[in-house]
Amino acid sequence: MIVNLREAQQQLGFKTPYTLRKAVKDGLLDDYLRVGPDRRCTYLELTPPGMPTLRERIQHKTAFHGNSPLWDRDEPAPCRDWTQQANAFLDLPQWGPPPWSRDQWVTLRNVIELAVES
Numbered sequence: 001m002i003v004n005l006r007e008a009q010q011q012l013g014f015k016t017p018y019t020l021r022k023a024v025k026d027g028l029l030d031d032y033l034r035v036g037p038d039r040r041c042t043y044l045e046l047t048p049p050g051m052p053t054l055r056e057r058i059q060h061k062t063a064f065h066g067n068s069p070l071w072d073r074d075e076p077a078p079c080r081d082w083t084q085q086a087n088a089f090l091d092l093p094q095w096g097p098p099p100w101s102r103d104q105w106v107t108l109r110n111v112i113e114l115a116v117e118s
Helices: 005-012 018-025 054-061 082-089 102-117
Strands: 002-004 043-045
């Protein structure tokens, strides 16, 4: 897929195309540059055959930041409702309404952690 810098920035999750512009200027993306219909725009190929994807190339050339969208998975994780999983772990009729004891609160916290992780 061949896209311009703005579209590539959106595909990679950046707020601005600054990082891509800098990488192009520094020559890091020469293998990904493509000629487009107009000579004014810079076009990049996201998944060139026989080469790492543009995302992988940018990841190898930039510092890791855990909160950066660049380091998110390519595919979003499936959205699961952890409350349903937590309810499956608990015997709800045995719990009754709050106030709960300290042990019940600890159990509830542990069940929620398990539900979120699974």
